[in-house]
Amino acid sequence: xNKTYNFAFFDEGSKREIRRATLKAIxxxxxxxxxxSREMPIGRGWGTGGLQLTLSLIGKDDVLxxxxxxxxxxxxxxxxxKLVSDTTGVRTTESTADASLIQSRHRVPEVPLQRDQIxxxxxxxxxxxxxxxxxxxxxxxxxxxxxxxGAWLMLFEQIMKYGIMATDADHPVMVHDRYVMAPSPIPRFxxxxxxxxxxxxxxGAGREKKVYALPPYTNVSSLAFDDYAFEIESFTxxxxxxxxxNDLFLDELVDGESGETxxxxxxxxxxxxxxxxxxISGVK
Amino acid sequence: xxxxxxxxxxxxxxxxxxxLKYERVKKGTAIELHKIEAGMxxxxxxxxxESSLYDQTLAALAIKQAEGNPEEAxxxxxxxxxxxxxxxxxxxxxxxxxKVERRISASFKDVPGGQILGATTDYTHRLLDSELxxxxxxxxxxxxxxxxxxxxxxxxxxxxxxxxHLPKVLDYLxxxxxxxxxxxxxxxPGDVTRKSLEFPSMRSERLQILTRGQxxxxxxxxxxxxxGYGALHPTVGELRVGQLPVHLDHPLLxxxxxxxxxxxxxxxxxxxxxxxxxxxxxxxxxxxxxxEVGYGMCMGQNETKAIAMGILxxxxxxxxxxxxxxxxxxxxxxxxxxxSTGFISHLKMPHYxxxxxxxxxxxxxxxxxxxxxxxxxx
Amino acid sequence: MSVLEVPVLSVKQxxxxxxxxxxxxxxxxxxxxxxxxxxxxxxxYACRGVTFDLHHGEVLGIVGESGSGKSTLMKSLYFDxxxxxxxxxxxxxxxxxxxxxxxxxxxxxxxxxxxMGKVYQNPILGLKMNFSSIGNIxxxxxxxxNRHVGSMETRGAELLEAVNIPIHRMKEEPRNFSGGxxxxxxxxxxxxxxxxxxxxxxxxxGLDLSVQASVLDLIKGLQRDLNISxxxxxxxxxxxxxxADRTLVMLEGKVIEQGLTDQILEDPQHSYTQQLVHSLL
Numbered sequence: 021x022n023k024t025y026n027f028a029f030f031d032e033g034s035k036r037e038i039r040r041a042t043l044k045a046i047x048x049x050x051x052x053x054x055x056x057s058r059e060m061p062i063g064r065g066w067g068t069g070g071l072q073l074t075l076s077l078i079g080k081d082d083v084l085x086x087x088x089x090x091x092x093x094x095x096x097x098x099x100x101x102k103l104v105s106d107t108t109g110v111r112t113t114e115s116t117a118d119a120s121l122i123q124s125r126h127r128v129p130e131v132p133l134q135r136d137q138i139x140x141x142x143x144x145x146x147x148x149x150x151x152x153x154x155x156x157x158x159x160x161x162x163x164x165x166x167x168x169x170g171a172w173l174m175l176f177e178q179i180m181k182y183g184i185m186a187t188d189a190d191h192p193v194m195v196h197d198r199y200v201m202a203p204s205p206i207p208r209f210x211x212x213x214x215x216x217x218x219x220x221x222x223x224g225a226g227r228e229k230k231v232y233a234l235p236p237y238t239n240v241s242s243l244a245f246d247d248y249a250f251e252i253e254s255f256t257x258x259x260x261x262x263x264x265x266n267d268l269f270l271d272e273l274v275d276g277e278s279g280e281t282x283x284x285x286x287x288x289x290x291x292x293x294x295x296x297x298x299x300i301s302g303v304k
Numbered sequence: 305x306x307x308x309x310x311x312x313x314x315x316x317x318x319x320x321x322x323x324l325k326y327e328r329v330k331k332g333t334a335i336e337l338h339k340i341e342a343g344m345x346x347x348x349x350x351x352x353x354e355s356s357l358y359d360q361t362l363a364a365l366a367i368k369q370a371e372g373n374p375e376e377a378x379x380x381x382x383x384x385x386x387x388x389x390x391x392x393x394x395x396x397x398x399x400x401x402x403k404v405e406r407r408i409s410a411s412f413k414d415v416p417g418g419q420i421l422g423a424t425t426d427y428t429h430r431l432l433d434s435e436l437x438x439x440x441x442x443x444x445x446x447x448x449x450x451x452x453x454x455x456x457x458x459x460x461x462x463x464x465x466x467x468x469h470l471p472k473v474l475d476y477l478x479x480x481x482x483x484x485x486x487x488x489x490x491x492x493p494g495d496v497t498r499k500s501l502e503f504p505s506m507r508s509e510r511l512q513i514l515t516r517g518q519x520x521x522x523x524x525x526x527x528x529x530x531x532g533y534g535a536l537h538p539t540v541g542e543l544r545v546g547q548l549p550v551h552l553d554h555p556l557l558x559x560x561x562x563x564x565x566x567x568x569x570x571x572x573x574x575x576x577x578x579x580x581x582x583x584x585x586x587x588x589x590x591x592x593x594x595x596e597v598g599y600g601m602c603m604g605q606n607e608t609k610a611i612a613m614g615i616l617x618x619x620x621x622x623x624x625x626x627x628x629x630x631x632x633x634x635x636x637x638x639x640x641x642x643x644s645t646g647f648i649s650h651l652k653m654p655h656y657x658x659x660x661x662x663x664x665x666x667x668x669x670x671x672x673x674x675x676x677x678x679x680x681x682x
Numbered sequence: 683m684s685v686l687e688v689p690v691l692s693v694k695q696x697x698x699x700x701x702x703x704x705x706x707x708x709x710x711x712x713x714x715x716x717x718x719x720x721x722x723x724x725x726x727y728a729c730r731g732v733t734f735d736l737h738h739g740e741v742l743g744i745v746g747e748s749g750s751g752k753s754t755l756m757k758s759l760y761f762d763x764x765x766x767x768x769x770x771x772x773x774x775x776x777x778x779x780x781x782x783x784x785x786x787x788x789x790x791x792x793x794x795x796x797x798m799g800k801v802y803q804n805p806i807l808g809l810k811m812n813f814s815s816i817g818n819i820x821x822x823x824x825x826x827x828n829r830h831v832g833s834m835e836t837r838g839a840e841l842l843e844a845v846n847i848p849i850h851r852m853k854e855e856p857r858n859f860s861g862g863x864x865x866x867x868x869x870x871x872x873x874x875x876x877x878x879x880x881x882x883x884x885x886x887x888g889l890d891l892s893v894q895a896s897v898l899d900l901i902k903g904l905q906r907d908l909n910i911s912x913x914x915x916x917x918x919x920x921x922x923x924x925x926a927d928r929t930l931v932m933l934e935g936k937v938i939e940q941g942l943t944d945q946i947l948e949d950p951q952h953s954y955t956q957q958l959v960h961s962l963l
Contacts, residue, residue: 025387026387029386029387030386030387031387031388031389032389033389033390034386034387034389037498054499054500054501054502055500056496056497056498056499056500057500058386058497059379059382059383059385059386059642060383060386061380061383063379063645063646063649063650064642064643064645064646064647064650065646065647065648065649065650066646066649066650066653068646088653088654089654089655089656089657090657093313093314094313094654095313095316095317096313096653096654097313098313098314098317099313099317102314102317126655126657126658127657144647144650154633155503155633156503156633156637157503157504157633161787164787165787165788165791166788167791167825169821169824169825170821172824172829173813173817173820173821173824176817176820176824176831176834177813177814177817179831180814180816180817180835180853181814181853182669182672182673183669183672183673183675183676184665184668184669184672186665186666186668186669187665188658188661188662188664188665189657189658189661189662190658205655205657205658206657207657207658207660207661208661209661227643227646227647229500229501230500245829245830245831246829246830246831247830247831247832248831251668253660253661253664254664269657269660270660271656271657271660272660272663286657286660
């Protein structure tokens, strides 16, 4: 543990201040609370928003899991995990069920979250209306007045151009029928997991200096039209080459030698658990 | 299988960090901090200014660790700065009390108090000096002794006047009625490091972001302004470089009095007051020219940046939809070194979940188009 | 009182000033000003005590030179700018009993989205140039609560057809269109959710004469078919003569004369109106 810095890197005053912003965010689901985002020892855009939330909340008894694009072992996830454990000494895990704090970039874990867990999502661009209106001062007004024509219009334009809502990740959601929110670049597949979640979900944007939240059991619905339903990514007729799952989010991979396409679970720790379970039941 | 690009991270990171250290030390010689402090004033001043942390030794350490890359050095210091509790706030520093080392005005040839060239590269010929290759500690010390003797005799002549209280060019213009007076604004300034910026911003917040801005970014935007992508034509009213004293109030006394305060040291700063002519319409379409002031202040000797800051300060006082340089969101959101370099470099991170999602969308829209075409042919 | 007698839109004592005023211009009481401008503090009194009613199915013309305050008036009516003081009542909002200028931004937006349409002199203000033409129309429909792509597409196509934009161009962005076409897309957008009130601000200014005529014909036809109430601002008395039932003449922020358009054209009372009418002949 690195002793030259305070527990969890920040001074206590800074942690309290971030927690105050977080409390406000929880009190107003989906509303982007500005906060005095600190400069962090990792790059802006590399998860500083999520990291600040994690550091401000973490206590000695917490168990931390960090994932990046579904993987516990990706360099960025490892790097963040290392920074937090170096400055706090808390236990880390790869098992979703064992973690009390989960920081994630671009995925919600496949294992359903529990009521005593907190999921922290890293957010690059928190403003769902930004492509419609570049000015922060203006988008703030639009949120205040619940004027979301712009969000719908962007989807309408896609339908006119491509025949479908051509959003990829980060498909906007309506939170508790009040705020339109960017769910961070999670795949559309994960949007449903935000709805009525048992766990508290926090979203942090470090560079853009915003925190927002989905308290447990919040209604979250993906924007869609009456005659154009919201569609998730489909992996029809494909299954994970390792664990055989066919109802989870898969990565599409190409075998370097044969040139063939194959699919594999994106959530690597869950995949491993599934494989292990199979082997155990196979042994029996 | 080829699925290892972003796995096995722990080991890969350790090896990468080792490799980085190798690159830093591979020539087999260590550079000592005091040497960086002694010989890299320009870089130290730039790094302190962009970090908004005034400490030459820490700056030297950051420069060493970053192998002289200012973007990395600023990043290190800013991250360190985040961990420091804010224990005291200094008394208001009045820049009239600067111990001036250099002071020029482009507006007046014979400015009260005189032009003081001080240390500047402005009139050096930019010819590589091969003698520096041979420079040694001994040759430096010899030169220093000679310089001090010479200086000593100059000081004895005592014709320099009081460098601690030089009159300001702006005060002269005010006394001549060419510049409107302005009231002291004693509002508590905002603090952009403690509260996230909201628009419209306060001037104090704008000045803080400008002074912390990346030197190149601030300079480029101000250059764009005077080249035509902006609406002002400034001159340097006065530029000063010198030492400003910092005083703290006694922590236990409520109403801090100046005589009870503690002097904790000086810091070097560059202060610039830009004059910007402005046409104002008076009675019956009669036009008059008045001056406005753009203010620049940077830690250390950072003259170009301070001038550029003065230009942008005035631009942002006069919002103008025609030019992004007059738009506070455009300027203030994009000049910070840590923010811009962080977000640009984050593009190196894997984005394969988002990419998979995009693939899905593209395939579906292709299916849709084919469907419609088939429909048309039927 | 029958429905027809209740004005669709009623404006009372609307004042709009730019600047804080000072002791010389005596704030709103207007001591020493030239035209509507105070030389001491630079305050401009753009609208001064403007009062009028707009009745069901009526076209109300507002004529005046540039700087007379007519465009500021239109901005105020559509909440593009906040008024200094005054009242505005709209029949479709709270039975026409609440002063809209005192309502919240949300309520104002509701009125804009559901009860009004506006066509700007400059199409850049009324259209999103980088969205499709059909998208521009849909924006207004979405604002009014529509969430059905098919119905919005049908409605948009119908409107574009009504304003003579070829249907095969409906997915094109208006920035590719000529000035006259852009104006027609704006009109289609303004009409999309059948607003009872339409605001037209110098809609034909800057267009070629033949295009002007076709846009004016279009407005006249639509007004007759839809029986919509229109406030029409123009510096061109010819446009006013062609469309307006009743006319207000504005000068230096004030309404100096009003009456039936025919009456104003034939028997102008104020010397400025006389001059204006004279120049038309």
